[in-house]
Amino acid sequence: MKFGILVNEGPYQHQASDSAYLFCKAALAAGHQVFRVFFYHDGVHNASRLTEPPQDDRNIVTRWSALAESHGVDLVVCVAAALRRGIKEENLAPGFRISGLGQLVEAGIQADRLVTFGD
Amino acid sequence: MLHIVNKSPFTHSALDTCVQVGQQGGDLLLIEDAVYAAVAGTAVERLVRHALQRFRVFALSPDLEARGVAGQLIEGITLVDYTGFVELVTHNKTCQSWL
Amino acid sequence: MSEEGRTKKFMFVNRKAPYGTVYALESLEVVLITAAFDQDVSLAFLDDGVYQLRKGQQTKGIETKNFSPTYRALEGYDIEKLYVEKEAIEARGLSEEDLLVEVTVLDRQALGKLMDEQDVLLSF
Numbered sequence: 001m002k003f004g005i006l007v008n009e010g011p012y013q014h015q016a017s018d019s020a021y022l023f024c025k026a027a028l029a030a031g032h033q034v035f036r037v038f039f040y041h042d043g044v045h046n047a048s049r050l051t052e053p054p055q056d057d058r059n060i061v062t063r064w065s066a067l068a069e070s071h072g073v074d075l076v077v078c079v080a081a082a083l084r085r086g087i088k089e090e091n092l093a094p095g096f097r098i099s100g101l102g103q104l105v106e107a108g109i110q111a112d113r114l115v116t117f118g119d
Numbered sequence: 120m121l122h123i124v125n126k127s128p129f130t131h132s133a134l135d136t137c138v139q140v141g142q143q144g145g146d147l148l149l150i151e152d153a154v155y156a157a158v159a160g161t162a163v164e165r166l167v168r169h170a171l172q173r174f175r176v177f178a179l180s181p182d183l184e185a186r187g188v189a190g191q192l193i194e195g196i197t198l199v200d201y202t203g204f205v206e207l208v209t210h211n212k213t214c215q216s217w218l
Numbered sequence: 219m220s221e222e223g224r225t226k227k228f229m230f231v232n233r234k235a236p237y238g239t240v241y242a243l244e245s246l247e248v249v250l251i252t253a254a255f256d257q258d259v260s261l262a263f264l265d266d267g268v269y270q271l272r273k274g275q276q277t278k279g280i281e282t283k284n285f286s287p288t289y290r291a292l293e294g295y296d297i298e299k300l301y302v303e304k305e306a307i308e309a310r311g312l313s314e315e316d317l318l319v320e321v322t323v324l325d326r327q328a329l330g331k332l333m334d335e336q337d338v339l340l341s342f
Contacts, residue, residue, distance in 0.1 A: 008218070015125075019150060022181075022201045023205065026200075030202060030206075041244055041342065101248055101251040102254075104251075105248070105252045108252075113208050113213075116218070117216065118341075120339075136233070139326040140303075140326045140329055140330040141330050142333075142334050145334075213337065213338065215333060216341050217341065218234075218342065
């Protein structure tokens with residue numbers, strides 16, 4: 001089955017991003033496809049390559065990047081939400097790209113299921 | 120359809136509204152802070168028992184364990200892990216996150 | 219413009235008040251884009267979400283954009299299915315006359331039935 005995922009909250013502040021990641025991992029392990037994760041609202045902060053968590057904490061950003069690398073998951077950051085919050089091409093972590101809200105709508109149309117994680 | 124609730128029932132109306140709006144025969148999954156609703160002997164147990172008459176009710180076990188409340192669940196609630204979460208999403212035609 | 223000519227039923231479930239958080243505004247932005255993709259769009263306002271439609275919003279004093287006129291412009295995008303939770307407006311001492319736009323008032327079970335008929339549910 002083809003999944004689309006929507007993440008509405010930033011990393012470390014809210015569990016939404018962790019829940020979304022663990023859901024994606026389980027879906028991929030079960031043989032499903034996660035074809036896009038769309039980051040909206042404060043969720044755009046998941047894409048910042050300037051993130052530096054303490055060594056004993058998980059690195060939420062590189063974890064997403066690794067998912068893009070290993071499974072070809074399309075990580076899309078909403079351009080309007082990103083610019084509002086200072087996320088730009090120059091501070092984007094690997095695997096992420098900035099695009100419009102149309103990518104979220106397209107995920108809703110193309111995916112068999114769209115699952116939202118937020119506050 | 121699958122209803123996903125992630126808010127504590129003690130501070131938010133999400134679970135209450137979800138239970139009133141949701142149609143008979145749906146599935147309800149408690150994740151994140153909503154897992155506190157699955158614990159027996161609280162002020163919201165009545166609401167959850169009402170939910171159990173209308174839906175299949177599930178709770179995400181990693182979230183229960185993280186919060187130290189995995190051992191005292193209301194009877195009738197089924198525990199799932201993330202694999203079970205994925206199965207619930209595939210089993211239902213749509214899902215609504217009650218944020 | 220729709221992908222492979224497919225039309226799905228999208229419902230936006232709004233349960234948050236405006237201004238306290240950005241969700242209502244950014245939800246509205248998705249609504250407009252979804253309509254541009256020629257999808258079957260409907261909006262449901264539940265719980266505090268009904269405050270999004272309250273008449274008389276004046277945001278000058280909080281130096282924030284008043285986006286409530288956008289709800290009146292939805293008709294121009296062929297978005298005409300606006301549903302409001304009966305229990306929510308009653309609990310908040312509101313009536314249909316207090317709302318910015320024409321809506322269909324439904325009780326919770328009727329709203330739940332509509333939700334069950336959707337292909338995609340989005341909540342922010």
